Amino acid sequence: MQHRDADIVIVGGGGAGLRAAIAAAEHAREEGIEQRILMLSKVYPMRSHTVAAEGGAAAVTSEEDTLEAHFEDTVAGSDWLAEQGVVDYFIRHAHRELVQLERWGCPWSRKPDGSIQVRRFGGMKTARTWFAADKTGFHILHTLFQTSLKYPEIERLDEYFVLDVATVEGKVAGVIALQVATGELILLRAKSVILATGGAGRLFQFNTNAGIVTGDGMAMAYRQGAALRDMEFVQYHPTGLPGTGILITEACRGEGGLLLNKDGYRYLQDYGLGPETPLGEPKNKYMELGPRDKLSQAFWQEQKAGRTGKFADNDVVYLDLRHLGKEYLHERLPFICELAQAYINVDPVTEPIPIRPAVHYTMGGIETDAQCETSLKGLYAAGECASVGLHGANRLGSNSLSELLVFGRLAGEQASHRAAATAYADIESLQQQVQDQERQVARLRDADGLESWVGLKREMVQAMEDGCGIYRDEQGMQAALNRIRDLKSRYHNIKLSDRSRIYNTELLQCIELGFGLDIAEATCLAALNRRESRGAHQRLDAGLEQRDDINFLQHSQVFFNADAPAELRWQDVDTRFSAPAVRAYGDAGKGARK
Amino acid sequence: MTTKRLSIQRYLPEQSKTPFWQDFDVPFDDSTSILEALNHIKEDMDGSLSYRWSCRMAICGSCGVMVNGEPKLGCKSFLREYPGTIKIEPLAHFPVQKDLIIDMEIFLEHLAAVQPYLINDSEDSTQTHKQTPAQLAKYLKFSDCINCGLCYSACPQFGLNPEFLGPAALTLAHRYNLDSRDQGKAQRMAQLNREEGVWTCTFVGYCSEVCPKSVDPAAAVNQGKVESAKDLLINLFKR
Amino acid sequence: MAKHVGYFPELKRNWWLKNRYFMAYMAREATVLPLVFFIVCLLAGLYSLLLGPGSWQGWLHFMQNPITIAINLLALGASLFHAATFFTLFPRVMPLRVGGRAIPAKWIILGQWFGVLLVMALFAWVFGRGM
Numbered sequence: 001m002q003h004r005d006a007d008i009v010i011v012g013g014g015g016a017g018l019r020a021a022i023a024a025a026e027h028a029r030e031e032g033i034e035q036r037i038l039m040l041s042k043v044y045p046m047r048s049h050t051v052a053a054e055g056g057a058a059a060v061t062s063e064e065d066t067l068e069a070h071f072e073d074t075v076a077g078s079d080w081l082a083e084q085g086v087v088d089y090f091i092r093h094a095h096r097e098l099v100q101l102e103r104w105g106c107p108w109s110r111k112p113d114g115s116i117q118v119r120r121f122g123g124m125k126t127a128r129t130w131f132a133a134d135k136t137g138f139h140i141l142h143t144l145f146q147t148s149l150k151y152p153e154i155e156r157l158d159e160y161f162v163l164d165v166a167t168v169e170g171k172v173a174g175v176i177a178l179q180v181a182t183g184e185l186i187l188l189r190a191k192s193v194i195l196a197t198g199g200a201g202r203l204f205q206f207n208t209n210a211g212i213v214t215g216d217g218m219a220m221a222y223r224q225g226a227a228l229r230d231m232e233f234v235q236y237h238p239t240g241l242p243g244t245g246i247l248i249t250e251a252c253r254g255e256g257g258l259l260l261n262k263d264g265y266r267y268l269q270d271y272g273l274g275p276e277t278p279l280g281e282p283k284n285k286y287m288e289l290g291p292r293d294k295l296s297q298a299f300w301q302e303q304k305a306g307r308t309g310k311f312a313d314n315d316v317v318y319l320d321l322r323h324l325g326k327e328y329l330h331e332r333l334p335f336i337c338e339l340a341q342a343y344i345n346v347d348p349v350t351e352p353i354p355i356r357p358a359v360h361y362t363m364g365g366i367e368t369d370a371q372c373e374t375s376l377k378g379l380y381a382a383g384e385c386a387s388v389g390l391h392g393a394n395r396l397g398s399n400s401l402s403e404l405l406v407f408g409r410l411a412g413e414q415a416s417h418r419a420a421a422t423a424y425a426d427i428e429s430l431q432q433q434v435q436d437q438e439r440q441v442a443r444l445r446d447a448d449g450l451e452s453w454v455g456l457k458r459e460m461v462q463a464m465e466d467g468c469g470i471y472r473d474e475q476g477m478q479a480a481l482n483r484i485r486d487l488k489s490r491y492h493n494i495k496l497s498d499r500s501r502i503y504n505t506e507l508l509q510c511i512e513l514g515f516g517l518d519i520a521e522a523t524c525l526a527a528l529n530r531r532e533s534r535g536a537h538q539r540l541d542a543g544l545e546q547r548d549d550i551n552f553l554q555h556s557q558v559f560f561n562a563d564a565p566a567e568l569r570w571q572d573v574d575t576r577f578s579a580p581a582v583r584a585y586g587d588a589g590k591g592a593r594k
Numbered sequence: 595m596t597t598k599r600l601s602i603q604r605y606l607p608e609q610s611k612t613p614f615w616q617d618f619d620v621p622f623d624d625s626t627s628i629l630e631a632l633n634h635i636k637e638d639m640d641g642s643l644s645y646r647w648s649c650r651m652a653i654c655g656s657c658g659v660m661v662n663g664e665p666k667l668g669c670k671s672f673l674r675e676y677p678g679t680i681k682i683e684p685l686a687h688f689p690v691q692k693d694l695i696i697d698m699e700i701f702l703e704h705l706a707a708v709q710p711y712l713i714n715d716s717e718d719s720t721q722t723h724k725q726t727p728a729q730l731a732k733y734l735k736f737s738d739c740i741n742c743g744l745c746y747s748a749c750p751q752f753g754l755n756p757e758f759l760g761p762a763a764l765t766l767a768h769r770y771n772l773d774s775r776d777q778g779k780a781q782r783m784a785q786l787n788r789e790e791g792v793w794t795c796t797f798v799g800y801c802s803e804v805c806p807k808s809v810d811p812a813a814a815v816n817q818g819k820v821e822s823a824k825d826l827l828i829n830l831f832k833r
Numbered sequence: 834m835a836k837h838v839g840y841f842p843e844l845k846r847n848w849w850l851k852n853r854y855f856m857a858y859m860a861r862e863a864t865v866l867p868l869v870f871f872i873v874c875l876l877a878g879l880y881s882l883l884l885g886p887g888s889w890q891g892w893l894h895f896m897q898n899p900i901t902i903a904i905n906l907l908a909l910g911a912s913l914f915h916a917a918t919f920f921t922l923f924p925r926v927m928p929l930r931v932g933g934r935a936i937p938a939k940w941i942i943l944g945q946w947f948g949v950l951l952v953m954a955l956f957a958w959v960f961g962r963g964m
Contacts, residue, residue, distance in 0.1 A: 044741075046654070046655060046741045047648045047649070047654040047655065049649065051649060052649050052651060052653055096720065099721065099722050102723065103719065103723075104712055105770070107734055110725055110727050110730055112726065114724030139737065142737075142739075142741075146705075146711045146766075149706050149709075149711060181691060210654060211650065342670055343651070497640070497642055498642035500608045500609075500642065501608065502691065503691055505636075505644045
């Protein structure tokens with residue numbers, strides 16, 4: 001097996017990974033030390049799912065806005081399950097990061113005087129979301145990627161699929177990766193490793209996510225002993241296109257879009273988000289600008305009551321943008337117009353867009369401390385794969401793009417700092433792990449069992465959709481957990497049809513499925529044991545429909561147990577600044593907000 | 595359900611040095627994209643078929659293929675648009691690694707060659723630059739490139755000479771040159787002035803035709819020629 | 834780690850016949866051929882003028898040959914076609930802005946044709962008077 005050394009290895013070339021790489025390079029320069037940074041990605045960095053983020057990135061910007069307000073919105077949005085020290089750090093650093101991106105050339109949308117334009121977003125008290133039309137993630141990713149080309153100390157290994165994090169006695173020692181183009185394995189020894197591998201939305205059948213969002217990094221860290229935290233909180237984005245689940249940004253509602261049921265009625269007023277706001281006067285935290293969990297739950301209720309319309313086989317409600325007019329739509333939401341036209345043949349200028357909720361974001365992830373370090377020394381995580389504790393039970397739209405910048409940077413600096421004071425692990429001590437991986441890949445490649453990986457994958461996404469949907473109950477979650485455990489055992493009896501080495505994408509999909517099953521188990525286990533309703537985790541079971549702060553103001557932590565069932569523990573939440581209170585929107589939230 | 599025939603150019607380097615064609619009859623409806631058809635083949639017919647894809651919403655730039663000889667994003671082309679058998683090949687003008695997977699390295703080298711980042715002396719400032727909507731509009735369209743490579747498959751000059759920087763890279767250079775915040779134009783012109791820079795372009799214009807994001811690279815490259823001509827002229831008098 | 838050297842399909846000589854867009858491009862480039870003939874005619878005319886009246890008469894005779902006329906008509910058509918393609922491309926190469934607003938391409942194209950008409954009218958006026 002080949003081997004290479006780098007001070008810092010970054011897994012994932014999306015927003016968080018690129019931001020971390022640049023931060024590490026800058027940090028090393030400031031300290032006057034020479035460090036090599038290797039960034040591995042299973043795809044070319046520009047393909048990373050950050051590219052698909054549309055709406056914007058939040059930071060306190062205008063004169064009338066305050067850091068306290070962003071803090072309160074985020075903590076209330078999280079249903080008080082966010083780590084408040086982390087939120088505090090986040091809101092203080094978000095603006096600086098967005099300015100930094102501007103200095104690197106990000107084409108933020110502007111006001112006539114040339115200053116930054118902000119837009120409204122759901123669950124936010126005031127307009128504080130920076131945007132680049134409705135392709136914010138695309139522009140952030142490309143700006144970061146292009147900027148990273150300035151740094152010769154950042155070397156990219158594109159299309160390298162990381163299989164495992166190498167560890168020695170609870171400390172990180174590098175990663176083991178498969179070069180997709182050759183099928184060969186390589187050991188990359190490192191002093192610090194950053195995981196920036198994104199979420200796990202592909203565990204579910206109907207989602208807004210790219211095919212690559214399979215939770216690889218989460219599973220790797222989990223298998224090495226790090227906890228997966230708050231995995232039961234899976235965000236359903238209220239507005240995905242029927243059929244594909246393609247994302248229709250929340251910015252549509254921020255700009256004044258309406259949500260209508262099949263009768264043309266703005267149903268959100270019946271779900272604690274009213275009263276109805278006048279057409280063309282969107283109001284923060286009211287109606288369409290409520291948080292995502294509440295809006296997706298309202299859809300589910302409407303569907304139950306038979307008030308949703310039909311688009312092909314899908315139950316849908318309607319996102320009406322017509323009153324915004326062609327010129328405004330083409331300036332502010334050009335990508336939405338393009339997507340609606342191309343994928344469902346609807347022109348938002350003249351017709352409401354049929355939409356339905358789709359799995360969008362994994363609030364949970366690899367548990368890290370406030371400095372992005374996992375319980376494995378030297379292993380950091382940032383972005384959607386991490387649970388640094390920012391989002392709690394529900395993420396607010398436009399907090400995640402800012403998150404990957406703020407914590408990508410922090411992880412990069414921390415990793416660089418640590419690498420400067422650490423030596424490489426002894427290569428001999430890694431041989432066993434390397435050989436294990438070689439054996440496993442060989443076994444999988446030549447697997448000739450009875451189970452089709454496609455069948456298993458389809459069962460997994462169905463089980464997750466059935467058991468861990470917008471509303472959940474004991475029976476459904478237990479059934480999902482049982483099914484996932486059954487699938488895990490059947491996975492050992494898998495069959496592949498492609499035995500080649502060069503670009504064996506079937507092999508990669510099988511490995512991703514293996515990762516996915518482990519995370520799915522953790523998700524079901526945490527969901528089943530959270531016997532309350534909070535944020536995105538809503539239970540139908542009698543007596544569990546409300547939040548229960550006495551018993552469940554706690555993070556769930558799931559630990560991996562090889563072939564035995566995973567283990568669940570609970571962890572206290574940092575509520576140092578804001579005691580849990582009633583989470584209310586619309587007029588009902590007035591008193592709480594003052 | 596009705597089916598449609600996809601004729602796909604396969605290339606399995608571990609089995610044979612030459613490509614071959616294979617037909618698949620794929621069920622489809624009005625909404626089925628080429629990418630979905632490929633996914634169907636991979637999952638239900640032949641697991642060895644290899645291709646790149648990710649976002650399936652025309653923004654990541656992974657899934658470019660030749661569809662009946664035209665460069666297309668698989669996720670944004672639909673079976674309903676093609677009456678007969680649909681011929682699928684890897685993107686033209688690139689070396690093929692396997693099936694529909696091409697070698698993108700040269701494309702990335704060309705991108706990196708034009709210094710595609712903001713060059714500005716006052717980099718440490720903690721304030722944003724001012725940039726009016728009109729200044730933004732000057733370059734915004736050229737910043738919409740998703741790096742899918744379709745324009746390289748549409749460019750015969752790149753096909754004849756892979757050293758040509760090509761539409762996407764030259765567009766990116768022009769995007770930064772037009773940015774009111776940038777001061778790096780002088781550095782980038784060296785690349786643009788080269789023969790493999792803007793001057794290899796003969797304004798075939800097909801690159802703009804196939805661009806799935808309406809970036810209009812042909813316009814950018816030819817505006818680059820005007821800039822290059824000015825630059826060369828100025829340098830002539832400076833001597 | 835090096836990738837394997839893949840299969841690299843070479844561009845064949847007839848690449849431009851594979852796509853109607855490339856054919857249109859080659860047609861545009863081929864307009865130069867009849868134009869070359871036209872220019873050769875012009876230069877030959879000048880040269881025969883220098884040589885004397887006999888030679889000039891010969892040239893006039895040659896120019897009245899139906900084949901010569903046909904090729905020159907072709908050259909006229911070709912130059913108009915080339916002008917049309919050039920005019921269409923021009924606004925993309927030199928986008929014009931007035932007061933921060935882009936002038937629509939359509940106007941620029943029309944403006945160029947208007948210029949052509951103007952030049953033709955000027956010629957007609959200058960040479961028309963002498964006849």
